[in-house]
Amino acid sequence: MTVLRYLFTPILALIVMAGSAFAQTPLVVDVTEGTLDPTPIAIPDFIGEDNREAEIGADISRVISNNLDTSGLFAPVDPEAFIEDISDINLRPRFGDWRVINASALLVGEVSIDENDRMLVAFRLWDANTEAQMQGLQFVTSPDNWRRIAHKVSDAVYERLTGETGYFDTRIVYVSEGDGPNGEPIRRLAVMDQDGANPSFLTDRSYMALLPNYSPSAQQITYVSFRDGRATSYLYDLETGRQEALFDSGPSLASEGQSLSARFHPNGRELVVSAERHSGHDLFRFDLRSRTLRQLTTHPADDVEPSYAPDGDQVVFSSSRGGQSQLYVMNADGTDPQRITFGEGRYTTPVWSPRGDLIAFTKQRSGQFMLGVVAADGSGEERILYEGYFVDTPAWSPNGRVLLFTRGDRTREGTTYSIWSIDLAGFNLRRLPTQGEASDPAWSPLID
Amino acid sequence: MKRLSILAALALSASLAACASQPEPVAPTPEPEPAPVYEPAPEPAGPIPGSEEDFEVNAGDRVFFALDQHTLSSEARATLRRQAAWLSSYPQARILIAGNCDERGTREYNLALGARRANAARDFLVSQGVDPSRISTVSYGKERPTCNRSTQECWATNRNAMTIIQSGAVS
Incomplete structure (x- = not known):
């Protein structure tokens, strides 16, 4: 029988980046009224310094995109349409580039693995219209845990935008x-x-x-x-x-x-x-x-x-x-x-x-x-x-x-x-x- | 036995041929009549009394239920009376009654309904004098259908209590 070590691998989540004030009506996703109008969200591949980090970053973005898509509440924007190439998640995105492709939300992230094979995944969730950061978090774990990180980021995005607890890390x-x-x-x-x-x-x-x-x-x-x-x-x-x-x-x-x-x-x-x-x-x-x-x-x-x-x-x-x-x-x-x-x-x-x-x-x-x-x-x-x-x-x-x-x-x-x-x-x-x-x-x- | 009788017939015709030294060309040669061969009486047709097959053929190994029901029809009671009579003739036999359902019900509900069907059959056999210690029951719900297609006929077939001889049958 498989022993589910899975359940016990520690994942540290730290809130590292506080949100800023809203200029316009903030983005809220309504979970009660059904899904006729899912919220468009752009999820560029999480960036990484080297190939391994970039590969994991792309995998994480793919899993998050699939999670949010299957929830029915979000419509991931086709990456083919992206204009801005995110190279640093600590710089403000060019929001106009994201609004023009109809993204209401933008999720950017970064993967870095240190010499002890500890992986840090950080992300920022932006409201493309108000240009406000809605959420910023980072997780520390081992690289083979990348799927769970993707689910935890999905839960954080779902929770921030709907006001409801997520259900992806399940x-x-x-x-x-x-x-x-x-x-x-x-x-x-x-x-x-x-x-x-x-x-x-x-x-x-x-x-x-x-x-x-x-x-x-x-x-x-x-x-x-x-x-x-x-x-x-x-x-x-x-x-x-x-x-x-x-x-x-x-x-x-x-x-x-x-x-x-x-x-x-x-x-x-x-x-x-x-x-x-x-x-x-x-x-x-x-x-x-x-x-x-x-x-x-x-x-x-x-x-x-x-x-x-x-x-x-x-x-x-x-x-x-x-x-x-x-x-x-x-x-x-x-x-x-x-x-x-x-x-x-x-x-x-x-x-x-x-x-x-x-x-x-x-x-x-x-x-x-x-x-x-x-x-x-x-x-x-x-x-x-x-x-x-x-x-x-x-x-x-x-x-x-x-x-x-x-x-x-x-x-x-x-x-x-x-x-x-x-x-x-x-x-x-x-x-x-x-x-x-x-x-x-x-x-x-x-x-x- | 069949093989023996053929050999006997061949030997007989060979000896007839040996005697016909001067054949009459006008008259057709009569077909040689086979000599009577004595065989033991054939076994009675059908299964060995007391066997599982005997139970299935002569008592009937299953009773059927109406949709969503566990009450015994008069036909079901008649089958169970034959089962009880058979069981009194073969007191060594022990049985398992399996309750089954069609697929048109939810899983746990059907496990409960199947148990009701098995219990209804068991209780009737006990009322007919079968010692309850000879009977065990199980419900398979809808998990072990005898017919797999999704048709009314299949569903009717699958709504049953099936009596299986577990031990003590003549083999």
């Missing part, structure tokens, strides 16, 4: 799908950077792995493993590669049947999970330190797919207690369950937004599937973001502005699965660059 765990030589299903956990780079597998072909979720620290995942012959909720430590079945901790915890996808409490010390008891599925709270389990629901109907509110005080889940599957919110101790969806169709896979106000869900009606959001208190109308042949497993970006989901498309050979992203306004539908068929995305929190 990873995505998902299920890689396929069929074996005898038609047996292959479902392996895979992980990659948010932009598809650095893909690797976390599990092998010998058992099915489904429905992963991240811990708040991004160092553990939960998932459903078939390594014991049936669906069993597992905890997987990404640092050590160690795996354990949640319900194996003692005879009193042993589930009578299968256990399904567990999700972390925001405190990282507890989980909520659905497991089979007395022929039905009930919700349980699992304490990771005391290894104790507490039953939260006892309804004879199936209660599945629990997800904590970001404050940890409530849990949303889906249940067939009202006949067809609908969404319910209860207190984290299991009291006071309230139904929050009343529409026609089958509602499943509720996931609480990291911002707390919304719950994403999938809905099945009249042979179609929908991805939607509804207010966590059930007030107001639900909003459908995407409708298609098949939708499953929504997953929020850490800033709550983007959703990933599994999409199924009908083909002659059967249904093929892929992961797509869409923003909260229902714009910017994009396929994630996974290798082969993919499903069950889980988005890590921002990596520190």
Whole structure:
């Protein structure tokens, strides 16, 4: 198993260059109104003294450009159009040269590697219209960490221009799908950077792995493993590669049947999970330190797919207690369950937004599937973001502005699965660059 | 056995030919009649009683469910009664009941639904006198379809509880 040293490589960020006063209306990118008018930004290759620095600089600019482009909020200007050749990031750019090619923002940067192989990456973000510097930062790390620097710069630009936390220095765990030589299903956990780079597998072909979720620290995942012959909720430590079945901790915890996808409490010390008891599925709270389990629901109907509110005080889940599957919110101790969806169709896979106000869900009606959001208190109308042949497993970006989901498309050979992203306004539908068929995305929190 | 009887017939016709020293040209030579050959009675057609194949053919190894349902139809109950009768004839047999779903549902929902289907089949077998300790269950949700195409027929086929003889079958 790959040990993700990645998570622990130190990156020092220093604010070194303060912004100056604004002369005109400052540049602000609105994330709420959708993406019909993305902000044009020019991103010349980060400069370097020698070939190695210049090469890394160009790679960093390419990754930043791709990040900002896929967000749907920015439109990187074609470098062919650039007039000014940036040679020193500490000189004021010729803003007229950038305005004339319609760039609203300009991101310039520089890479320098010292004799100890320490890499310093500095950047300045300029408002081309007000000619004010909006952001200036530098990062110190090792050169092989250049991709993470590119993501951190992207997050800084996103944050400065939108006022929202970014989500580029993150990873995505998902299920890689396929069929074996005898038609047996292959479902392996895979992980990659948010932009598809650095893909690797976390599990092998010998058992099915489904429905992963991240811990708040991004160092553990939960998932459903078939390594014991049936669906069993597992905890997987990404640092050590160690795996354990949640319900194996003692005879009193042993589930009578299968256990399904567990999700972390925001405190990282507890989980909520659905497991089979007395022929039905009930919700349980699992304490990771005391290894104790507490039953939260006892309804004879199936209660599945629990997800904590970001404050940890409530849990949303889906249940067939009202006949067809609908969404319910209860207190984290299991009291006071309230139904929050009343529409026609089958509602499943509720996931609480990291911002707390919304719950994403999938809905099945009249042979179609929908991805939607509804207010966590059930007030107001639900909003459908995407409708298609098949939708499953929504997953929020850490800033709550983007959703990933599994999409199924009908083909002659059967249904093929892929992961797509869409923003909260229902714009910017994009396929994630996974290798082969993919499903069950889980988005890590921002990596520190 | 087939080979034996052919050899016997050949030997017989050879001896007939040896006796015909003066052939009559007018009358056509009668076809030599093969001598009766005694063979053991053929095995009864079909699978060996008590085998996995016997269970599949004569009891029926799976029951089907309506869309999004886990209740047993009268046809499903009839199949399960035959399974229970078969299991009482072969008390050594232990079974695994696998609950399966079509692909028109979300993954975790289907894992739960598949478990309901397996449990419904198990509970019925137990009500028919099968010792519960002989039965284990599993849900594969929608992950192990028997039919891979995205058609109504395939989906109906894939909504099932499948009984698999794990041990104790006659082979």
